[in-house]
Amino acid sequence: MKRILIPTDFSDASRNAFQYAMALCKELRPEAILLTHVFLPETTGEADFIPPIAEIMKSREEMLQSFYEEMEEAHAPFPCPVTTEVKVGFPADELARASEDFDLIIMGKTGQSNLLDRIFGSVSSSVSQRAYCPVLLVPADASFAPYKHIVYASYYQPSDRDMVEQLMAFNANFNAHLHFVHVKEGNDDSMEKGQVRIFEELFEEGEPAFSFDMAEIENESVAEGLSQYAKDNKADLVVMATRHRGFWQNIVHRSQTKRMALTTDLPLIVLHLEDG
DSSP states (O other): OOEEEEEOOSSHHHHHHHHHHHHHHHHHOOSEEEEEEEEOOOOOSOTTOOOOHHHHHHHHHHHHHHHHHHHHHHHOSOSSOEEEEEEESOHHHHHHHHGGGOSEEEEESOOSOOHHHHHHOOHHHHHHHHOSSOEEEEOTTOOOOOOSEEEEEOOOSTTHHHHHHHHHHHHTTTOOEEEEEEEEOSSOOOHHHHHHHHHHHHTBTBSOSSOEEEEEEEOSOHHHHHHHHHHHTTOSEEEEEEEOOOHHHHHHOOOHHHHHHHHOSSOEEEEEEOOO
16 A cells, blocks of 8 residues: 555544554555645635635644644654645545545544534545545544454455455455454345355465455344454454445445444444446
């Protein structure tokens, strides 16, 4: 992973996400990190009032510089050059657009929230659904240690092969034990064919360097089933996949990935598939 994007809203959660990112990047060895702050200026409600954008931008740039210096003092030396950028706009929209130029986004799971967040979902869960690169969501109390057990939520679909390829590339940095877990809902008989696809991908270039196993569990909630499995197996990380959807689809579509992003207390990486 060459370029990593780390958003911040100056909350404690984003501070912890930055700390987590710096430790993780010592393993990933990226070439560059961009620390970014995206904000939407508040208005007074008066139709003829235009916020002083230049003044607000200067203030936010000073806040970001202060944040950067605080992180530098606490976590230097950084694993690679870190630059900063302030942007104006809806945070989820701007971060989703920016994701096309990055290999990974690392961000905190909680932060500043308001009524819209409670209705539509947090910025972090929205970015995880809409980004074009993988998104790592870091819980507010998580600390990084090299991954030993990674749980992948398998749906036993043809797309699993693409996801396994991405997962193996990421795991090359850790050689963690991979758990391919399928949460069975109703009359689901996809396990056998799905396992064959995963085995083919795992052994395509010979025996993999890491250990793995496959499990099928039953639970009315995919998120709850995965969370319990991860807890029972002392997992360090959960990996899920989602498909790109439009704005209104994201509001009405309560996907399993979004539920997991909003509820799990483990770091979660969300991978992305193009709608086909």
